[in-house]
Amino acid sequence: MPELPEVETIRMGLGQLLPGRTIKSVDVDANSAKSFPNASALVRKYLVGAKIIDIERRAKVLIIGLDNDYCLIIHLKMTGQLVFVGASAKTGANKSTDSAETDRWGGGHPTDSLIGALPDRSTRVTVTFTDGSHLYFNDQRKFGWIRLIPKAELPDIDFFRRVGPEPLIGTDFTWPYFRAAIGRRRNTSIKAAILDQSVVAGVGNIYADESLFATRIHPATKAGQVSPAKLKRLWQAIPEVLALAIANGGSTYKNYIDAQGGRGQYLMKYGKVFRREGQACPECGGVIEKIRVAGRGTHFCPACQKLPPAKSVSKPKPKQ
DNA sequence: CACTTGACCTGTCCGC
DNA sequence: TGCGGACAGGTCAAGT
Numbered sequence: 001m002p003e004l005p006e007v008e009t010i011r012m013g014l015g016q017l018l019p020g021r022t023i024k025s026v027d028v029d030a031n032s033a034k035s036f037p038n039a040s041a042l043v044r045k046y047l048v049g050a051k052i053i054d055i056e057r058r059a060k061v062l063i064i065g066l067d068n069d070y071c072l073i074i075h076l077k078m079t080g081q082l083v084f085v086g087a088s089a090k091t092g093a094n095k096s097t098d099s100a101e102t103d104r105w106g107g108g109h110p111t112d113s114l115i116g117a118l119p120d121r122s123t124r125v126t127v128t129f130t131d132g133s134h135l136y137f138n139d140q141r142k143f144g145w146i147r148l149i150p151k152a153e154l155p156d157i158d159f160f161r162r163v164g165p166e167p168l169i170g171t172d173f174t175w176p177y178f179r180a181a182i183g184r185r186r187n188t189s190i191k192a193a194i195l196d197q198s199v200v201a202g203v204g205n206i207y208a209d210e211s212l213f214a215t216r217i218h219p220a221t222k223a224g225q226v227s228p229a230k231l232k233r234l235w236q237a238i239p240e241v242l243a244l245a246i247a248n249g250g251s252t253y254k255n256y257i258d259a260q261g262g263r264g265q266y267l268m269k270y271g272k273v274f275r276r277e278g279q280a281c282p283e284c285g286g287v288i289e290k291i292r293v294a295g296r297g298t299h300f301c302p303a304c305q306k307l308p309p310a311k312s313v314s315k316p317k318p319k320q
Numbered sequence: 321c322a323c324t325t326g327a328c329c330t331g332t333c334c335g336c
Numbered sequence: 337t338g339c340g341g342a343c344a345g346g347t348c349a350a351g352t
Contacts, residue, residue, distance in 0.1 A: 001345060034328090060346075077346050079330085122330090141329045143346070159347085188323060197347080205345060254332095254344080295325075296345065 002076045004060060004167070004202025005245035006256050006264060010082055011057040013259030014135075017084045018052045018064065021129040032124035035139060036146040039125075046070045046148055059163045059201035063154070071151050075159075079255045080137065080144030085118060087132030140255065164198045167239045168246075173200060178235040179228070186224025192294035193223040194238065203238060206251050206267070206274045209299045211237045213273045218305040219293045225308045244270060273299040 002010070026043045028036050050066040057063065062082070064072040074082065118136045119126055125137040125146055137146060154160060164181070165172030178200070185193040191212060194203050203211070212219050214237040217230055226234070245251060250264030253275060257263060267274060272282050277290035277299055286303035 003346090075346080077328095078344075139329095140331065141344090143329065185322075192323085195346090297343080 001078050001204060001206065001253065002060060002080065002250070002256055003204035003207055004242055005207070005266065006250035006258075007057055007060045007062060007076065007202075008246050009250045009258050009264065010076075011055050011062055014062070014064075014082065014084065015055045017259060018135065019054055020051065021131065021133065022049065022051045023047050023127060024130045025128045027126045027128070029124050032139075032142060035124035035137065035142060035144065039146075042148045047072075058160060058166070059197060060204070061159065065151065069151050070148055071154065072146055072148055073154070073157070074137070074146045075144055076139070077141070077143035077145075079122075079140040081122075081139070081255065081257055082259060083118060083136045083138065083257065083261055084259050085134045085136065162198050163201045164196075166201050167203075168242055173235075173239070175232060175235055179231060182223050182226070182231060186222065188223055189219060189293050190217055190221045190223045190226050190234075191219035191296070191298060194234070195294055195296070200238060202242065205296050205298075206253070206271075207238070207241050207245065208296075209274045210270075210272060211241045213300060213305060214241060216304050218302075218307045219298045219300055220291070221307055227308075273301060275299060 026036075026039065026047050028039045033039075046066070046068060050068050050070070053065040053067050055062060055064055060075060062074040062076075064074070066072070074080075076082070118134070118138070120138065122138040122140045123136050124139050124142065124144075127135040127137075129135075137144070149157065165177065167173045181199045182190070182193050185196065185199070191208050193199055194208050194211065195205070197203075209219065211234060215230055215234045217226055217234060245264070245266040248264060248266040248269055249258060249262065250256060251267040251271070251274075252263035252265075253267060273288050276288045279288050280286070281288055281301040281304060284301065284303045286301050288299055288301050291298050291300070
């Protein structure tokens, strides 16, 4: 489940590994055609012989810039991985022997690999460079995708037209902006509102739950019922949580690994509620619960994060 | 337009 | 042990 911090971690890793390399070939798995639509025609025309210039990120999308004014755009969705393997490296050599429970929380050394030899059953696309190194796009559930487009057309892609401001880059994610964007969504839950990529780019299920815990807001609170003080605190907490996650290599729960197969440490070190249902709240000692909000599994502490009181006693309570 | 739900996929886990 | 179903969650299309 790569969210902004995981994608940014991959971006930084690939930024150290890919620029300067020239593509020799690109192979798409026969049963994974949707992972890279129209690849066969595009590869011959624009990819073979192209050199990688840089790696950028917008929201949860990676943009691999080529020296021919085209770029590869990649969305990992839930289970996508991008793993670089050098020409002489043996994958799987340092595959972790930690228990599954440790894997789950991103334990072990950050450079321990979570993967075996590549390509494997989940490999959808393999990029081979002229120096013999490889970039593997693995995606168990095939929701992720790779596309090739001219750089000039990037702003025209539907995803980029819709997506909201970056919370960590630039000056668009201001308090007045956030207050207005949430205000437009006052009748939905605050969690649904911050998961909405047009409100803020890059927040997914993990960081939504952690940001709402950090601000003591019940995830099911109607967006319009969050007090201005708490909303402002949430506006501050989102970039703080995301930045701390980036500093810790993102979060590994199940599938996420970085560009060299390493895990993220954030959830184990700093995670408070996500996937900790039944455990004690680190702040108050109460029991963390899991409910369903905005169609997602949602984790929170019922003692720390209370719904605001109902407006009227004569109105029936909202159904749980 | 705001908002919700289902579809896209596959691997895993849980209950019978 | 096998088997069916629920679940995981990012985004878009289609629904209310």
